[in-house]
Amino acid sequence: KQEVTQIPAALSVPEGENLVLNCSFTDSAIYNLQWFRQDPGKGLTSLLLIQSSQREQTSGRLNASLDKSSGRSTLYIAASQPGDSATYLCAVTGGYQKVTFGTGTKLQVIP
Amino acid sequence: DGGITQSPKYLFRKEGQNVTLSCEQNLNHDAMYWYRQDPGQGLRLIYYSHIVNDFQKGDIAEGYSVSREKKESFPLTVTSAQKNPTAFYLCASSMGQGRSTLYGYTFGSGTRLTVV
Numbered sequence: 303k304q305e306v307t308q309i310p311a312a313l314s315v316p317e318g319e320n321l322v323l324n325c326s327f328t329d330s331a332i333y334n335l336q337w338f339r340q341d342p343g344k345g346l347t348s349l350l351l352i353q354s355s356q357r358e359q360t361s362g363r364l365n366a367s368l369d370k371s372s373g374r375s376t377l378y379i380a381a382s383q384p385g386d387s388a389t390y391l392c393a394v395t396g397g398y399q400k401v402t403f404g405t406g407t408k409l410q411v412i413p
Numbered sequence: 414d415g416g417i418t419q420s421p422k423y424l425f426r427k428e429g430q431n432v433t434l435s436c437e438q439n440l441n442h443d444a445m446y447w448y449r450q451d452p453g454q455g456l457r458l459i460y461y462s463h464i465v466n467d468f469q470k471g472d473i474a475e476g477y478s479v480s481r482e483k484k485e486s487f488p489l490t491v492t493s494a495q496k497n498p499t500a501f502y503l504c505a506s507s508m509g510q511g512r513s514t515l516y517g518y519t520f521g522s523g524t525r526l527t528v529v
Contacts, residue, residue, distance in 0.1 A: 306455065336517045345419075345503055346520040391455075393518075401518065403455040 304329045304396050308404035315382055316412050323377040323407045325392035333395045335375050337366050340389045340406070349390075350377070382411045415440045417521035419504050424526045426491065426498060434489045434524045436504035442519070443509030445487035449473060450501040450523075459502075462487055463509050491526060499528050 305328045315321050325335070334353050338346040350359045350366040352375070358367040365378040379386055391406040417438045426432045436445065444463045448456040458471030462481040476495025481487055491498045504521040 334517065338520075343501075343523070343525065345417075345522040346505075348517055348519065351517040393456075395517075401458070405453065405455045 304332075304394060304400070304402040306392060306394055306402050306404040308390075308392060308407050310407060311405070312408040312410075314410045314412060317382060317384060319382050319411075320378070320380050321382055321409075323379070323390050323409070325375040325377070325404055327373045327375075327394050327402070329396060330370050330373050331396060332370065333399070335366075335368055336393045336395075337364075337375075337377050338391045338393065340391060342388075346391065379409075382409075384411050384413050387411050417504055417506055417519055419502075419521035419524050421524060422522070424524055425529050426526060427529060429493045431490055431492050432526065434491070434502055434504075434526070436487045436489065436521060437485055438487075438504075438506045438519075438521075439485065440506055440519060441484075442506035443484070444507045445481070446505040446507075446518070447471075447477070447479065447487070447489045448503045448505065450503060456503065459489065498526055501525050 307326045332354055336351045337349045339349050340346050352359045352368045363380040368375045387410050389406040389408045393401050393403045395401050420435045446461045447459040450456050457473050459477050460471050460479040462468035465484050468479050468481050478490045502524045505518045507518045508516050
């Protein structure tokens, strides 16, 4: 059974700092990994999707990497802003297109 | 703009009552999903549908029912058999037919259900 872990559960950083969020998964037989952002009381917004054959994806200040063999992904946020404050979730798609979500990292960027 | 619309945003249910959550998408996606989100837990899959008139149980289907009569719509009914229905419910869609592995998932804005 696939398990997805995100550590830490919460993170607080000063504005302007570069930061890394971690996602690990137990079964490396995945099709893709997707990073989402969730604001309080809202749905999930897709940030980046990395296919299993890719090593990284970039969108603006966000960069996501994938090391499938070690079961790890990182989301790098450059020059963090208060508007980046949210919960970040990762999700992996495995066999039978089953998607498993992590429990998320709650990020607070302090002005 | 294409997207997924969930309604209502907030819903209150009395004990023993059935309630239906709406999910509509105009993305022309084949596959649709319902997830439940509880504090401190990851999203858990309730039901999914890869094609019209067909749907499958997810990990926590007990006490829930769905229908998929139209490609655009995938309503979820929370029945009185669901003993702990208070949660945040999220609907999602993907292109399906294996293409979700290429294009990922799109989510609605959610419905918060509270038992009163």
